Amino acid sequence: MYRYDEFDHALVRERVTEFSDQVARRASGTLTEDEFKPLRLMNGVYLQLHAYMVRVAIPYGTFNSRQMRQLAHIARTYDKGYGHFTTRTNIQYNWPALTDLPAILSDLADVEMHAIQTSGNCIRNVTTDVFAGAADDEIEDPRPWCEIIRQWSTIHPEFSFLPRKFKIAVIGAEKDRAAIRTHDVGLQIVRGEDGGTAFRVFVGGGQGRLPHIGQEIASSVPAAELLAYLTAILRAWNLLGRRDNIHKARIKILVASVGLDAFREEVDRHYATLRHEDLRIPDDEAERIKAYFAPPSFEDLPKASAPFDRALLADPDFARFARNNVRRHRQAGYASVVVSLKPVGGVPGDITADQMDAVADLAERYGFDELRAAYEQNLVLPHVKLDDVPALWRALLEAGLATANADLATDVIACPGLDYCSLANARSIPVAQALSKRLADMDYQERLGPVRINMSGCINACGHHHVGHIGVLGVDRKGEEYYQITVGGSPDEQAALGDIVGKSLPADEVAPAIQRTLDRYLQIRAEGERFIDTVRRVGPDPFRDAIYETLDATA
Amino acid sequence: MKIVTANRLSDGRVIYAGVDNQPVDRLDHASVLDEATAEIVLAEVAGRPDIFVNPYLVEVQDHTPSGRDRLKERIRATGPTVGNSLAREPA
Numbered sequence: 001m002y003r004y005d006e007f008d009h010a011l012v013r014e015r016v017t018e019f020s021d022q023v024a025r026r027a028s029g030t031l032t033e034d035e036f037k038p039l040r041l042m043n044g045v046y047l048q049l050h051a052y053m054v055r056v057a058i059p060y061g062t063f064n065s066r067q068m069r070q071l072a073h074i075a076r077t078y079d080k081g082y083g084h085f086t087t088r089t090n091i092q093y094n095w096p097a098l099t100d101l102p103a104i105l106s107d108l109a110d111v112e113m114h115a116i117q118t119s120g121n122c123i124r125n126v127t128t129d130v131f132a133g134a135a136d137d138e139i140e141d142p143r144p145w146c147e148i149i150r151q152w153s154t155i156h157p158e159f160s161f162l163p164r165k166f167k168i169a170v171i172g173a174e175k176d177r178a179a180i181r182t183h184d185v186g187l188q189i190v191r192g193e194d195g196g197t198a199f200r201v202f203v204g205g206g207q208g209r210l211p212h213i214g215q216e217i218a219s220s221v222p223a224a225e226l227l228a229y230l231t232a233i234l235r236a237w238n239l240l241g242r243r244d245n246i247h248k249a250r251i252k253i254l255v256a257s258v259g260l261d262a263f264r265e266e267v268d269r270h271y272a273t274l275r276h277e278d279l280r281i282p283d284d285e286a287e288r289i290k291a292y293f294a295p296p297s298f299e300d301l302p303k304a305s306a307p308f309d310r311a312l313l314a315d316p317d318f319a320r321f322a323r324n325n326v327r328r329h330r331q332a333g334y335a336s337v338v339v340s341l342k343p344v345g346g347v348p349g350d351i352t353a354d355q356m357d358a359v360a361d362l363a364e365r366y367g368f369d370e371l372r373a374a375y376e377q378n379l380v381l382p383h384v385k386l387d388d389v390p391a392l393w394r395a396l397l398e399a400g401l402a403t404a405n406a407d408l409a410t411d412v413i414a415c416p417g418l419d420y421c422s423l424a425n426a427r428s429i430p431v432a433q434a435l436s437k438r439l440a441d442m443d444y445q446e447r448l449g450p451v452r453i454n455m456s457g458c459i460n461a462c463g464h465h466h467v468g469h470i471g472v473l474g475v476d477r478k479g480e481e482y483y484q485i486t487v488g489g490s491p492d493e494q495a496a497l498g499d500i501v502g503k504s505l506p507a508d509e510v511a512p513a514i515q516r517t518l519d520r521y522l523q524i525r526a527e528g529e530r531f532i533d534t535v536r537r538v539g540p541d542p543f544r545d546a547i548y549e550t551l552d553a554t555a
Numbered sequence: 556m557k558i559v560t561a562n563r564l565s566d567g568r569v570i571y572a573g574v575d576n577q578p579v580d581r582l583d584h585a586s587v588l589d590e591a592t593a594e595i596v597l598a599e600v601a602g603r604p605d606i607f608v609n610p611y612l613v614e615v616q617d618h619t620p621s622g623r624d625r626l627k628e629r630i631r632a633t634g635p636t637v638g639n640s641l642a643r644e645p646a
Contacts, residue, residue: 026565027565032604033608033609049627049631050568094640098567183584418626419636419637424627429638
């Protein structure tokens with residue numbers, strides 16, 4: 001993985017020094033909250049319901065055991081012994097004191113981490129496929145390009161005061177495991193006409209109050225011109241985007257209002273100049289960055305593993321884990337392993353400091369010291385020898401991290417909601433917990449197969465409810481929590497926004513209604529159909545009927 | 556009736572204006588004020604930004620939030636209703 005050079009080290013250290021001074025001036029009263037707010041937001045610090053919150057960047061979700069142990073240390077020393085992984089593959093701490101923030105950022109800098117650009121109107125943490133560099137369907141590892149984008153976008157003077165935040169995701173396979181079409185810009189690596197690396201570019205996607213699916217603006221931008229093309233997009237938006245209305249400032253609103261063709265013309269006008277300037281990425285520089293992401297030293301192994309196969313036969317619980325949480329790998333004899341942060345009745349994305357240490361140990365012992373954060377709020381060990389998966393599973397069991405539900409109905413994405421967030425209208429976590437307990441039976445979940453259920457506590461959609469196969473949105477109705485259900489959303493290469501099925505439900509009706517929806521799917525599915533396939537075939541009506549049948553009967 | 560609430564500058568924790576407009580941690584220690592007095596107290600604590608960050612008024616009946624934001628204010632008063640923070644709360 002990428003290691004800081006002297007410029008990275010200096011930049012992050014200088015920021016720690018600068019922010020330490022700003023915190024000291026705020027604590028002494030020299031800076032007002034209005035003056036301090038934009039400064040703290042540049043360093044990932046929010047003031048939430050109960051305390052300050054700091055959001056730490058995990059660039060493209062890639063980190064190592066040393067960094068994970070430092071995250072555990074921060075959780076123990078400055079927080080309440082846990083952290084929360086987010087849908088932007090960042091980690092949040094919910095309880096730091098103002099005066100501890102400089103020490104936290106300094107501890108992060110010790111392990112080449114920071115909180116720069118995890119909030120504010122700038123280019124946020126770039127995300128990617130959690131199986132990058134490991135997936136067997138990949139054209140090319142997208143992470144070197146993520147790192148190039150990270151370096152280009154970090155404290156970029158032209159893009160530090162954008163109309164609103166800007167999110168980029170990159171994938172290297174046809175299959176979209178990073179929800180790129182819900183991003184301001186989504187990039188898909190393709191082969192250019194000359195056989196070289198190129199990018200298919202989607203623009204204007206986004207969730208929130210006014211959701212849009214990204215549209216293809218370019219089919220094949222040569223890799224050397226990627227930064228020129230991104231600059232052209234950002235420049236066009238920065239010049240034309242609205243700044244008078246926070247709800248209409250994102251690029252998705254601009255693209256929708258002027259139309260894709262007109263926006264493309266504007267981008268191309270900038271690109272025509274920029275592509276010939278010094279934004280071209282030199283081949284040797286791209287190769288230098290790629291070298292950081294060279295595959296680990298895999299052994300030559302047979303495809304099958306006797307210890308793995310024996311464990312499958314010996315232990316049905318391991319077999320279940322292998323079916324649901326172990327993914328194919330490009331290298332024979334290896335697999336990627338999903339570490340679910342969705343235990344039955346748990347808080348989606350939460351992990352204790354002890355669990356962080358346990359995962360760090362396991363990554364070191366079994367996974368070439370590499371960890372990934374998934375936007376679905378799980379962790380992944382991307383490179384594990386099949387021979388080692390049984391031992392890894394037993395260690396995960398001991399740490400309370402072996403829930404075998406990856407991509408199943410209880411692998412729920414949920415934002416912190418009104419339990420923590422000052423923007424929320426309703427709680428997300430208790431609703432996710434109630435659903436998790438209700439659907440806990442693993443046989444039932446496996447019968448259902450993959451279902452993405454996403455929950456947000458407000459229309460800002462941090463819980464990605466628009467693109468859940470089943471989405472749940474918390475709303476406020478005269479001071480009471482209600483929940484709007486959507487069906488048919490999808491975050492992948494067939495991205496779609498869910499349809500609202502009807503009136504919102506009280507909190508205790510959500511889990512039963514979702515179970516009725518899933519039961520209806522089991523009744524009507526055709527052979528081999530996943531939940532989302534059935535929804536696409538029959539539309540939302542049967543599911544609407546299932547959601548409201550009991551409610552109507554008792555109304 | 557109203558109470559005055561804010562976040563504390565040093566650690567962001569929820570505080571209220573209590574006796575003599577001193578910051579108190581507990582909602583049941585907050586001064587319950589009529590509308591006119593509440594506005595005066597709000598202005599007073601707004602002048603003490605070294606303690607009170609983003610102060611505002613909350614509608615209450617006795618010491619129970621009763622306005623449209625009553626659930627949010629109850630959660631602010633008692634902490635997250637679920638999750639890992641509960642294990643580390645002082646008894």
